[in-house]
Amino acid sequence: MKYLNLGCGYRYHPDWVNIDFVSTGPGVLAHDLRKGIPFPDNHFDVVYHSHVLEHFPKEEAAGFLRECYRVLKPGGILRVAVPDLEQIVREYLRHLEAAWQGDRGAMHNYEWIMLEMYDQTVRNEPGGEMAKYLCQEHLPNEEYVYKRIGEEGRAIRRAFLTHHKTKERAGSKQAEQEHPPLWRRFLSGVKRLIRNAFFKTESIYSPENHDAYRIGKFRLSGEVHYWMYDRYSLKKLLEQSGFRKVQLKSPFDSDIPGWSTFELEVRDGIVFKPDSLFMEAYKPR
Numbered sequence: 001m002k003y004l005n006l007g008c009g010y011r012y013h014p015d016w017v018n019i020d021f022v023s024t025g026p027g028v029l030a031h032d033l034r035k036g037i038p039f040p041d042n043h044f045d046v047v048y049h050s051h052v053l054e055h056f057p058k059e060e061a062a063g064f065l066r067e068c069y070r071v072l073k074p075g076g077i078l079r080v081a082v083p084d085l086e087q088i089v090r091e092y093l094r095h096l097e098a099a100w101q102g103d104r105g106a107m108h109n110y111e112w113i114m115l116e117m118y119d120q121t122v123r124n125e126p127g128g129e130m131a132k133y134l135c136q137e138h139l140p141n142e143e144y145v146y147k148r149i150g151e152e153g154r155a156i157r158r159a160f161l162t163h164h165k166t167k168e169r170a171g172s173k174q175a176e177q178e179h180p181p182l183w184r185r186f187l188s189g190v191k192r193l194i195r196n197a198f199f200k201t202e203s204i205y206s207p208e209n210h211d212a213y214r215i216g217k218f219r220l221s222g223e224v225h226y227w228m229y230d231r232y233s234l235k236k237l238l239e240q241s242g243f244r245k246v247q248l249k250s251p252f253d254s255d256i257p258g259w260s261t262f263e264l265e266v267r268d269g270i271v272f273k274p275d276s277l278f279m280e281a282y283k284p285r
């Protein structure tokens with residue numbers, strides 16, 4: 001059996017061909033999936049991607065799924081996991097109502113679910129508002145947050161806190177970068193004048209363009225969500241891409257031979273991403 005795991009991040013398995021932007025571990029192929037899937041037609045028995053489809057702009061998502069279809073053998077299985085928009089919206093409405101009635105717990109949960117719904121899409125810097133929320137010394141609704149994003153949320157919080165503390169230590173240096181002394185500003189001005197003299201066209205070195213460049217580069221880095229899916233829209237998109245027998249799944253349930261042994265979604269009974277919508281579909285024979 002030939003298995004393909006796209007946008008694997010740190011969740012890969014040696015029995016699979018694993019691909020991500022950069023190689024995240026032994027045997028993980030570095031490749032930008034926006035350029036297609038670097039394998040011939042009808043090559044794999046199984047294609048899988050978890051929390052990847054939402055990183056493609058809406059108009060590119062069908063093209064990505066058609067690539068999955070192309071590399072699958074007839075009769076092959078595609079498994080997709082994405083953040084479940086329906087679940088988020090239901091949580092949002094539930095906490096909105098309770099927060100409106102003055103429930104303090106619901107107020108924190110409301111704040112968190114807004115981040116899941118919005119921040120992951122609109123942020124212009126790594127981690128966005130979600131990182132700030134997770135970096136709070138005291139997380140008022142820690143258990144709710146981990147129930148939503150899974151146990152890996154604890155590791156994310158730990159990583160954010162460490163990163164935050166390192167940043168704080170480097171604070172004075174950063175402050176100098178944000179408010180540079182006069183001599184540094186003078187030097188930058190001279191450099192800019194020289195650059196503008198040579199490059200008459202719009203330069204990425206001007207402060208405004210530099211910001212646009214930084215934001216654009218970040219938004220193309222694969223972190224932000226460009227679109228979200230629910231069971232209806234994902235099924236429809238899969239069918240439009242040629243797949244048939246589209247089925248809702250749970251992280252414990254799959255038609256993929258040996259699925260649970262790969263531990264890509266569950267280990268020791270713990271689901272890595274409980275906020276997900278899981279679906280499988282077949283390429284017709």
Ligand SMILES: C[S@@+](CC[C@H](N)C(=O)[O-])C[C@H]1O[C@@H](n2cnc3c(N)ncnc32)[C@H](O)[C@@H]1O
Nearest residue numbers: 007008009011020021032033034050051055222
């Ligand atoms: C949210 S992570 C999910 C990682 C892993 N699949 C999981 O479920 O834990 C999204 C992954 O998709 C990768 N990714 C997003 N866009 C990509 C692209 N165009 N080419 C390759 N990898 C991409 C990111 O680098 C990141 O590792």
